[in-house]
């Protein structure tokens with residue numbers, strides 16, 4: 001096809017491989033890869049029939065590409081993104097946007113100057129049941145949201161056996177439960193009821209062997225008029241993730257594992273299913289890939305903008321600071337500085 005965009009996936013580890021596969025499935029891009037690890041690069045190129053593979057970002061950017069997925073560990077996202085925009089590419093950047101605010105306003109200025117686009121890959125936003133719940137909330141039918149309760153946990157070693165050997169083991173490279181896993185919940189919570197204005201947090205390393213970063217987190221937030229609470233651990237046996245919004249005239253609950261949202265308005269009545277669609281994990285990433293390409297085509301805004309990704313980065317950093325300082329923190333402080 002001649003109208004396919006040329007997409008470069010930078011980093012084809014765990015999530016980069018999934019992006020490669022899911023973008024290929026859209027049939028709207030011709031994908032090449034850039035990966036430092038030679039064995040991995042060759043294996044993935046052979047497995048997915050990738051014609052152009054690069055060991056080095058400068059070599060990759062010297063060849064013509066239209067857009068890139070940045071799927072390196074988080075502390076490298078801004079440097080790699082900046083170089084890619086300088087080369088004229090639009091970007092889908094993995095979460096979290098970064099591990100600090102260095103270079104972010106410069107990247108925003110460069111995007112504007114080069115007239116390029118960027119979206120952040122907070123993949124929950126591609127979930128049709130979560131989007132349906134947001135539409136139901138925004139319709140006003142249930143009145144104003146007043147409380148948000150987010151509960152999640154999973155056995156991380158089961159899903160990511162290599163966790164001790166990857167970026168996860170250190171906060172500097174984007175590791176720990178806050179930056180790696182809870183950030184999905186915080187971003188989805190902001191999507192549903194608005195940005196976090198203030199928060200206070202507690203966390204600890206409780207169980208995971210071979211690392212000393214936090215694996216259990218509790219956060220209390222204020223998001224406008226909404227009082228929020230978030231809990232997450234990475235060691236419990238059950239894989240669960242639910243987001244409940246209590247409004248003036250009813251409540252709505254998104255349950256990731258059920259792939260639905262339900263609502264209830266009367267005491268002692270039955271929950272009603274608002275939307276359900278069974279999804280494979282890849283389907284979610286294909287939807288995210290299609291939404292990104294639609295954004296580049298000018299059909300819609302990004303699922304998660306760079307500004308929204310920066311807001312959630314400020315939330316991540318506020319959580320880390322709140323625990324260290326044992327106090328309430330306002331994320332806006334990071335953005336204004």
Ligand SMILES: NC(=O)C1=CN([C@@H]2O[C@H](COP(=O)(O)OP(=O)(O)OC[C@H]3O[C@@H](n4cnc5c(N)ncnc54)[C@H](OP(=O)(O)O)[C@@H]3O)[C@@H](O)[C@H]2O)C=CC1
Pocket residue numbers: 010011012013014015016034035036037040057071072073074076080094095096121123166167174180
């Ligand atoms: N949305 C989601 O559900 C998920 C998101 N993520 C996010 O995606 C990002 C990557 O995570 P994950 O795939 O698990 O990490 P991995 O460590 O599995 O893969 C990252 C890969 O990038 C390579 N790499 C590092 N620097 C460069 C570079 N400059 N150029 C090219 N390749 C490079 C690494 O090579 P080497 O090992 O040699 O350094 C590694 O192979 C993180 O930000 C993470 O938070 C991760 C999992 C799920």
Ligand SMILES: O=C1CO[C@H](CO)[C@@H](O)[C@@H]1O
Pocket residue numbers: 154156160180181184
């Ligand atoms: O984004 C991700 C999905 O969730 C996992 C945790 O459960 C993370 O490790 C990963 O980075």
